[in-house]
Amino acid sequence: MKIGCPREIKNHENRVGLTPNAACAYVQAGHEVLVESGAGLGSGLSDQEYVAAGAQILPGPAEVWGAAEMIVKVKEPLEPEYPLMRPGQLVYAYFHFAADESLFRACLERRIVALAYETVQEGRALPLLKPMSEVAGRMACLMGAFYISSPQGGPGLLPMGVTGVAPAEVLILGGGVVGTNAAHIAAGLNANVVLLDISLARLEYLDEIMPANVLSLYNDPVTLETRLKTADIIIGAVLIPGARAPRLIRREHLKLMKPGSVMVDVAIDQGGCFETSRPTTHSRPTFVVDEVIHYCVANMPGAYARTSTFALSNATVSYGLKLAAEGVEKACRESEALRLGLNMYQGRITCKPVAEAFGRLDIYAPAAEVIA
Ligand SMILES: NC(=O)c1ccc[n+]([C@@H]2O[C@H](COP(=O)([O-])OP(=O)(O)OC[C@H]3O[C@@H](n4cnc5c(N)ncnc54)[C@H](O)[C@@H]3O)[C@@H](O)[C@H]2O)c1
Structure with a gap:
């Protein structure tokens, strides 16, 4: 052929x-x-x-x-x-x-x-999404950490904190390949990590393999709203294979969040899991809605x-x-x-x-x- x-x-x-x-x-x-x-x-x-x-x-x-x-x-x-x-x-x-x-x-x-x-x-x-999900998950955490710095319009938080100063809180929606890889990197950076999923089997697995600074929780609307209020970096990584991503964070939720917080919508290639997401490119990766920085690059692994x-x-x-x-x-x-x-x-x-x-x-x- x-x-x-x-x-x-x-x-x-x-x-x-x-x-x-x-x-x-x-x-x-x-x-x-x-x-x-x-x-x-x-x-x-x-x-x-x-x-x-x-x-x-x-x-x-x-x-x-x-x-x-x-x-x-x-x-x-x-x-x-x-x-x-x-x-x-x-x-x-x-x-x-x-x-x-x-x-x-x-x-x-x-x-x-x-x-x-x-x-x-x-x-x-x-198996053919997995390798790119590994890259995007690891990278999502790096992008979040970069954009919460002051020169990028973020609140100027060092993700790992320093002696006597608390680290950032990273909230991850979806504990699949992207979410797990993002959580490992965030945990390695010493951030406090919350990982949400709706699959109990997956949550059980995550509980077994994740380090102590990762809390895995069942995703329901109340838990999501509660965690949104304290998160500094939010990573969207849910997937329903073949279907459009569910819009888990609505525009009204942005008002609950800290100004300057960063949302990385990895699921943007499936339409995005934040209502306010729209695809961006590596030339102009971010935009701001209601004081929340959105990073929505649809081909993240292209950067590496x-x-x-x-x-x-x-x-x-x-x-x-x-x-x-x-x-x-x-x-x-x-x-x-x-x-x-x-x-x-x-x-x-x-x-x-x-x-x-x-x-x-x-x-x-x-x-x-x-x-x-
Ligand atoms: N932007 C990029 O460059 C890029 C690169 C790679 C992957 N992706 C995308 O990232 C997304 C995630 O990929 P993956 O490989 O991690 O998928 P995955 O199937 O491994 O994981 C998805 C997880 O989402 C969970 N989930 C489904 N609905 C949920 C809900 N309502 N709340 C919480 N969790 C929920 C599932 O239980 C599953 O654990 C996909 O859309 C994929 O296409 C994007």
Whole structure:
């Protein structure tokens, strides 16, 4: 199969879909790998490294999208890429459809096959979301710590405190991969951490593994309101796979919070879990609503591109090799994990939460039926 890897064009997106080692694995399996010139530079990977791995370098996105049967990339296609998508072309990437209606329409109209990293599921685990969630969770805490400093408009709190002065309080909504990683870093910074979740099984696990300065609690509206009043940094990390994130913090809640407190909405790629969130970019990551600083960058791991590229490519390559070897239909028939990742198939929606998000159950059919 011809595997294409274009350069990412999202703002400050320096990751790339394939490392040279992953390209080599596809080549050794008998595939042709076509990489856009300069695609890896943001992650410190040169064209020469891809050539040494057996890939071909093509000059621009039109050549890569035009020749490849399967595109391997990081972020969802953006507007300039919409006309390049071809009917029946397999695009293996993050999509987060529920948060982006124009992408949803474009992919339907172009009749692509969308295999979305974020909904590939093994048991309860999301193996292709996990590596980026680890990065984003660890990073969320660093961003919160940075923006509560005085020069950034924050209250001037050192997160870990000093002798005789209390540390900051970090409130984390959602104790999954993002939340757990954020909590570990916050705890390591000596902050007081409160972690909220609604899964009792998850809370039990968190109680066992978290250090003493992390308090894990069941998330209900009263607990959330109480904790909002004392938090200095709030990290939004809830997820209902495929669906729009629930808006847990409403605009009226901001009045309860301390002025200058920082909210990091990691779940912004699924629409955000704060009502006042809107996607921002690494060029202008924050905005202020009612004296509360909002950080809502939708591609946080792009800031630590090299680490993220290796972590993502390591996770996607084994599923990608199966898709390339067997074709999407057979691979999805054999693997439930991949079937759950299939969001669109040539004009049909195959992921129910995505169809529900846009009221398009009329063109929804279960993946198993569509690829039978
Ligand atoms: N902005 C970025 O760059 C970026 C990067 C990586 C991940 N993400 C996003 O971060 C979010 C979290 O990802 P994850 O990998 O941690 O998911 P996860 O499935 O591991 O964890 C989500 C957790 O949210 C909990 N939850 C669900 N509803 C809740 C509620 N009402 N209150 C409290 N907890 C609730 C679940 O029980 C689960 O433990 C996702 O939307 C993901 O797409 C964003």
